[in-house]
Amino acid sequence: MANAFDVLVIGSGPGGYVCALRAAQLGMTVACAEKRETLGGTCLNIGCIPSKALLQSSENFAEAAHAFADHGVMVEGVRLDLARMQARKAEVVAANVKGVEYLFNKNKVTWLKGAARIVAPGRIEVGGTEYAAKHIVLATGSESTPLPGVAVDEKRIVTSTGALELSAVPAHLVVIGAGYIGLELGSVWRRLGAKVTVVEFLDRILPGMDAEVAKSFQRVLTKQGFAFRLSTKVLAAQASDSGVSLTVQRTSGGAEESVTADAVLVAVGRRAYTAGVGLAEAGVALDERGRIVIDAHYATNVAGIYAIGDAVSGPMLAHKAEDEGVALAELLAGQAGHVNYGVIPGVVYTWPEVASVGETEEALKAAGTEYTVGKFPFTANGRARAMGATEGFVKILADKATDRILGAHILGPDAGTLIAELALAMEFGASPDDVARTCHAHPTLSEAVKEAALAAEGRALHI
Numbered sequence: 024m025a026n027a028f029d030v031l032v033i034g035s036g037p038g039g040y041v042c043a044l045r046a047a048q049l050g051m052t053v054a055c056a057e058k059r060e061t062l063g064g065t066c067l068n069i070g071c072i073p074s075k076a077l078l079q080s081s082e083n084f085a086e087a088a089h090a091f092a093d094h095g096v097m098v099e100g101v102r103l104d105l106a107r108m109q110a111r112k113a114e115v116v117a118a119n120v121k122g123v124e125y126l127f128n129k130n131k132v133t134w135l136k137g138a139a140r141i142v143a144p145g146r147i148e149v150g151g152t153e154y155a156a157k158h159i160v161l162a163t164g165s166e167s168t169p170l171p172g173v174a175v176d177e178k179r180i181v182t183s184t185g186a187l188e189l190s191a192v193p194a195h196l197v198v199i200g201a202g203y204i205g206l207e208l209g210s211v212w213r214r215l216g217a218k219v220t221v222v223e224f225l226d227r228i229l230p231g232m233d234a235e236v237a238k239s240f241q242r243v244l245t246k247q248g249f250a251f252r253l254s255t256k257v258l259a260a261q262a263s264d265s266g267v268s269l270t271v272q273r274t275s276g277g278a279e280e281s282v283t284a285d286a287v288l289v290a291v292g293r294r295a296y297t298a299g300v301g302l303a304e305a306g307v308a309l310d311e312r313g314r315i316v317i318d319a320h321y322a323t324n325v326a327g328i329y330a331i332g333d334a335v336s337g338p339m340l341a342h343k344a345e346d347e348g349v350a351l352a353e354l355l356a357g358q359a360g361h362v363n364y365g366v367i368p369g370v371v372y373t374w375p376e377v378a379s380v381g382e383t384e385e386a387l388k389a390a391g392t393e394y395t396v397g398k399f400p401f402t403a404n405g406r407a408r409a410m411g412a413t414e415g416f417v418k419i420l421a422d423k424a425t426d427r428i429l430g431a432h433i434l435g436p437d438a439g440t441l442i443a444e445l446a447l448a449m450e451f452g453a454s455p456d457d458v459a460r461t462c463h464a465h466p467t468l469s470e471a472v473k474e475a476a477l478a479a480e481g482r483a484l485h486i
């Protein structure tokens with residue numbers, strides 16, 4: 024039957040498209056339905072890729088405007104061409120989404136254009152045509168969580184999607200939520216000249232990250248001109264032609280205050296997206312937070328239907344979704360696909376970057392685990408000094424009893440790349456000594472990782 028496939032994936036984000044590619048590699052016939060005009064999901068279209076394009080461009084702008092002179096590079100009259108910056112971002116996105124289309128063609132994955140709906144076990148409908156499959160994979164992703172009292176119009180009160188599209192630099196941007204999106208997109212607009220105020224419900228930024236790292240990071244961002252209002256809630260926001268008026272209050276109570284802004288970014292988290300897929304009719308169970316319930320092999324409660332990525336539990340990260348896509352395709356092919364959820368790195372792509380893998384110090388304390396800490400600051404790293412990027416440090420946490428590395432946290436230049444070494448070390452059950460005895464090239468930032476490993480053994484050399 025022409026419309027029958029071994030695997031039918033719904034959603035072409037990093038979870039869905041990678042699952043489709045891996046299943047095709049393993050010899051299965053595969054189709055992937057996508058209701059967006061282009062492939063690649065949130066990540067490639069309105070998430071990871073456009074945000075990293077703007078982070079890079081805005082960093083270049085800030086460097087040229089403020090940092091080049093330190094290096095003896097004198098440039099005058101640095102100007103922002105925001106329209107060109109936005110056009111470049113669109114080109115980067117277009118190249119990436121076309122790349123997925125190329126990969127689908129290369130691997131003979133059929134792209135079903137349109138919204139898919141499950142009509143019966145093993146059958147879906149897209150654009151009025153029915154398709155059959157042995158296995159249906161739900162990879163429908165997530166959407167921005169709304170905040171009561173703050174109505175998004177994607178012009179003045181925006182989610183990340185609108186914040187990636189602003190056509191002018193707002194004089195004052197209020198960011199609600201000091202998480203990944205708030206700090207990354209807050210950084211973009213801060214570097215381009217906006218005054219940025221971050222309003223956060225909790226008494227700290229980046230909840231879930233190591234508290235010591237988050238505290239240092241907040242100091243760095245404050246030096247960059249960010250203003251933080253922690254332990255504060257937004258009660259309401261009223262948009263008009265001239266701006267937005269917000270009503271805020273300390274979480275401990277007290278008087279309500281008014282804050283005015285030119286734009287407001289709502290970044291208080293994301294939630295699973297499953298609307299319109301026919302899950303209720305098919306009897307697929309959701310948990311109390313609307314996420315699709317799966318077992319250890321990504322199977323839902325309905326035979327033949329599986330789910331991965333942001334639509335299920337776990338960190339809402341592209342690489343987590345991808346790894347689940349690979350693992351599921353391998354399981355469907357009768358192999359032993361597996362994801363190690365203890366070793367999923369998280370990176371905030373600001374300047375400096377924040378990167379984390381494994382346990383935080385707070386989690387180890389709470390679990391009563393005895394641990395050693397090794398820390399090394401970038402001020403003592405020759406390459407960081409040469410770069411003029413000495414803020415931050417590497418922190419490694421190891422089990423006192425077994426010597427295994429349990430977690431690693433980095434605030435510093437290129438932390439997102441540096442963390443990969445420690446993730447690999449953790450996958451191999453390495454100790455700080457294993458990392459320290461590995462030869463690291465000089466002069467590189469990675470020597471700070473080696474020195475933090477030495478420090479965990481009480482024998483750092485360069486401090």
Ligand code: FAD
Binds near residue numbers: 344
């Ligand atoms: P998604 O990428 O959300 O894809 C789901 C797709 O399913 C969508 O294209 C949707 O249109 C489609 N779909 C839904 N229902 C249907 C249907 N019925 N029929 C057909 N198609 C359907 N993560 C990182 O790891 N690194 C980053 O730097 C990063 N930056 C981010 C920046 C921003 C601004 C945002 C918002 C997110 C960012 N993320 C980042 C998170 C990352 O985008 C997600 O974790 C990732 O996209 C999840 O992949 P997914 O495949 O589960 O879902």
Ligand code: NAI
Binds near residue numbers: 340
């Ligand atoms: P987040 O969960 O990272 O941060 C949300 C923040 O908002 C938290 O600090 C939370 O305490 C705060 N908050 C919640 N309710 C609030 C309220 N009512 N008032 C004030 N603050 C409130 O969520 P975010 O930034 O929206 O991003 C969503 C997800 O997208 C991330 O968790 C991450 O999984 C993914 N993402 C990943 C990126 C990366 O890997 N670099 C970049 C961007 C997004």
